[in-house]
Amino acid sequence: MPAHKFVRLVLKYVLLAWIALIFIFPIVFMVISSFKPDLQLLRDSASLRAFLPVGDLSLENYSAAFDRAPIRLFMFNSVFITAVTVCLSLLLSSLAAFSFVFLQWFGRSVLMAVILATFIVPFETIAVPLLLIVNNLPWLGLDGFKTGWLNSYHVQIIPFIADALTIFLFVQYFRDLPTELVEAARIDGATWFQVYRRVIIPLSGPVIATAAILKFLVMYNNQLLWPIMVVQEETYRPVMLGLQYFFQLNTAWGEIMAYLTIITLPVLAFYLVLQRAFIASIASTGIKG
């Protein structure tokens, strides 16, 4: 290899390594700090020691974090709420997108425009009306019929199943699929649902992975304002609300880092499992976060 090419390659890798370090530093800081006592953590934070496993290290913050908050319950709640929402969202959004792309019906363009317009409506503006609506909705559960959805899992799931971004992702992806496949299936006598289930979905792995990851991140990380408004019982609280258990008069920073390390694990695991498909989808659709 010529010398100038070698130098360029080295520079490229140094730059990439530097960028990777910038991204990894917050996670390293979080994990390392979770093993340090508060005072040391705060003192180290002004120097490179913050990223090094030096000083008085122990698992005490983890033990204290589990004592302070019911972490297992919060983790279960978050994973359950997120998993159910993601699954239902993938199903309903892909069905909606299929309808928008492959079926001919009156007003679909207008409806698609309306759905896309909801992108610009922040959740905070609809939170109060939504609260008043769910507070008066009926529900038939295992404990019988009641009015009002407060203090439940479904109040944290149902309002978030359908969203414009997920539908948009599927619509964009479906539009790039060859229409001949659909036409051939229809000529062979397949129903529209069979086309959806046997032809389109098997080809949609990358967009399903992308939509799943984005939806997972939104649901798992943004569970704060809405649960504050609709969940008064600890039984149904998600991890993000649990984080607030650690902000006391004297904030327990080490325990916060331990808690964050624990609750980050499902996100990392989910991303690692789906990262290949996620990257493939981003490369093919040009969608960036």
Next chain:
Amino acid sequence: MKKIGTIAAAVAAVGVMAGGASAQTKLSMWYHGAGNEVESNLVNQIIDDFNASQSDWVVELESFPQASYNDSVNAAALAENLPDILDVDGPILPNWAWAGYLAPLTIDEAKLEGFLPGAVGRWNGEVYAIGLWDAACAIYARRSVLEANDIRVPSLDSPWTGEEFDSALEKLASSGEFEYALDLGMAWTGEWYPYAFGPFLQSHGGDIIDVSANMANGSLNGDAGLAFGEWWQSLFERNLVPGTDQDGADRETGFLDGKYALQWNGNWSALPPLGQFGDDMLFLPAPDFGNGPKIGAASWQFGISAISENKDGASAFIEFAIQDKYLAAFSDGIGLIPPTSESAQMSEKYRPGGALEVFFELSNDQATLRAVTPAYIVGGRVFEKALADIANGADVADTLDQAADEIDADIEANGGYM
């Protein structure tokens, strides 16, 4: 047949027992202390004792994290889902009372005699809530540092004047031993600003809102307000205190590490420096800028929701909870100031000769309520922004004028909070 008879008798007995249990009416209670094990244990102990002490009511507790408690209560009020008993932060109480969240207490006022002023939540001539503790600020200092710099040690009877305070800061800054003479805690945002710095304005003779006139103009931006604003800005211009970019870690450790000569802090942070500096550690009263030395008052208090159908039971619980033994237990557990002298005498840290006794005296002598008006909820936030802007060099008069206009616009938009 005998077997059937036995079963029938058992079923009947269970029915009677269930009937007996249901005679106790459930009282729902919300509390802001989720995540604080000591505090939760204390509240649960009071509840257990109350439930065991009578047969009419049974209190059931739901704890919330403090950071989101107010939002949860606001949402529940919208959904008409408030509990029977709830706790409320002192300065917010007038707003919640005005908004119809809280009902006045029917408690015998004689039972409140001797309570610290900040522990009784009054608005419009009625008592709406009672606190099991209060908090107080002081100037953290080291005797050896003051003596080395030839600075008088102030006392409750003879606090520093504004000039003395400024002179002390200048001396400490010019000693070259410290990064800053005083740490005000600029890294702590939110309610800390009006709670900790509002009393400096009050000591100058102003206030965030003039409650009697129901407006901020003339009070926040009057002569006293301007004098306070100019002094406040000069602290930063003279490099006596860290600015709004202060690192949160420095706020926690700066005084302990000797970066700051003095620190403006609350009693809840008093034990670490006391442990580190021992007898050298001093907790000094607020300086007097002309209208008396003042510190903030009013912490969390128990009240009854306006929609409660069990106000008698809720009131009975609150009366039960304010026994001195519980007030002292709270103080011993979480380190805050017991609200009566009797409970202070029973407490470990605030009894005469106790390590933090001075904070009870500070609370008793200098505590001043934040503006007791529903408008405070907006006024406090506007004041916080104005102080940060002035610290960062904004024109004092313009900033205070804008702040006063904003607060008055809110008061007008809410019909004067009548």
